[in-house]
Amino acid sequence: VDDGSDEADSVEALERIKARGQERVTILHTEHRGVCATRNMGAAHTSGEFLSFVDADDLVEPEFFSRCIDILSAYENVGFVYPWIGYFGQMSGCWASWNTEFPFFLAHNLVGPLAVTRRDLFLAYGKNRPDVEYNLEDYDSWLAIATRGYLGVSIPEILGRYRVRPESRLRGVHRDQSLYLYERIVQHHTEAYQRYSSELFHLLNANGPARGLDSPALQSEAVLVELALQTARNSRLWRAARGVAMSRLGLRLRRWLRRVALASALARRL
Secondary structure: OEEOOOOHHHHHHHHHHHHHOOOOOOOOEEOOOOHHHHHHHHHHOOOOOEEEOOOOOEEEOOOHHHHHHHHHHHOOOEEEEEEEEEEEEOOOOEEOOOOOOOOHHHHOOOOOOOOEEEHHHHHHHHOOOHHHOOOOHHHHHHHHHHOOOOEEEEEEEEEEEEEEOOOOOHHHOOHHHHHHHHHHHHHHOHHHHHHOHHHHHHHHHHHOOHHHOOOOOOOOHHHHHHHHHHHHHOOHHHHHHHHOOOOHHHHHHHHHHHHHHHHHHHHOOO
C-alpha cells in the first residue's frame, strides 16, 4: 500500500515491484492517512486465510510464516502466533514473548512485533484504531482478538529480527503520551480491565508500569547509559581529551562528556 509517499526511494521501489509483473502482488495507492488506515486498507484487499504485517524495521527468517501458519492450522482457538525476536542495529540480544494469558496480557504487551493472524479475525475485531496509532495499535488489535476468546501463542525461537534505532517511532513517545495511549487501551477494552481489576492492581503494584518493562525500543536506564557512553567515546571531544589523557584538563573534559551523555539518555525516558 502506497500511503501517499513522495520519497524518491519509495516511488522507485514501487516501480521496480510493478515492473516484475507478479500476479499475486497488488499495489494500492491512497492519500497519506497513517499506518492504521493503511494497514486496514491492505488487509481488506487481501484474499488469503492468514495475514501478517512486516514493517521496514523487521526481518523474517525463511520458516517464519510456515511455522506460524502450522500452529494456526492445527488449532482453531488460536488467533495469532508470533516468535521470539532478535535485535539488530544498536543492540544485540533477544526480545522474548509469551502466550497471551490474562491478567498479564492486560498489563503488558506479551506479543512480539512480528505475528501471523487469521484475516477474518483481524477484519472482524482487530482493525487498527487511529487513536492508538502512536505505537500501541498492534497491542490494541491483539487485545481485541484475545478478549473474544482466541489465544495468542509464542514460538520460543528467534524467527524474526527487529532493528533498534534511536529515531524509531516508539522511542519518540514520552511519558504523557504513553499514559494517554494506555488510557485509550483501557477504554477500548473496559470489560476485560474491570473483570481483572483486582489482579491487575497487585500485578502492577509489585512490578511497576508496563512502560518500564524490558523492550528493545523502550530501553532500561542501564542500556541507555551504555549507549550514551559509546556515543560520547566516539565524539571528537573525547578523542581530544584522550590526547591529553593524564592531564587535569583531559580528565575533567571526559567527566563532563559522561555527564552530558547520561543526562541526554535519561531525558529520553521522560
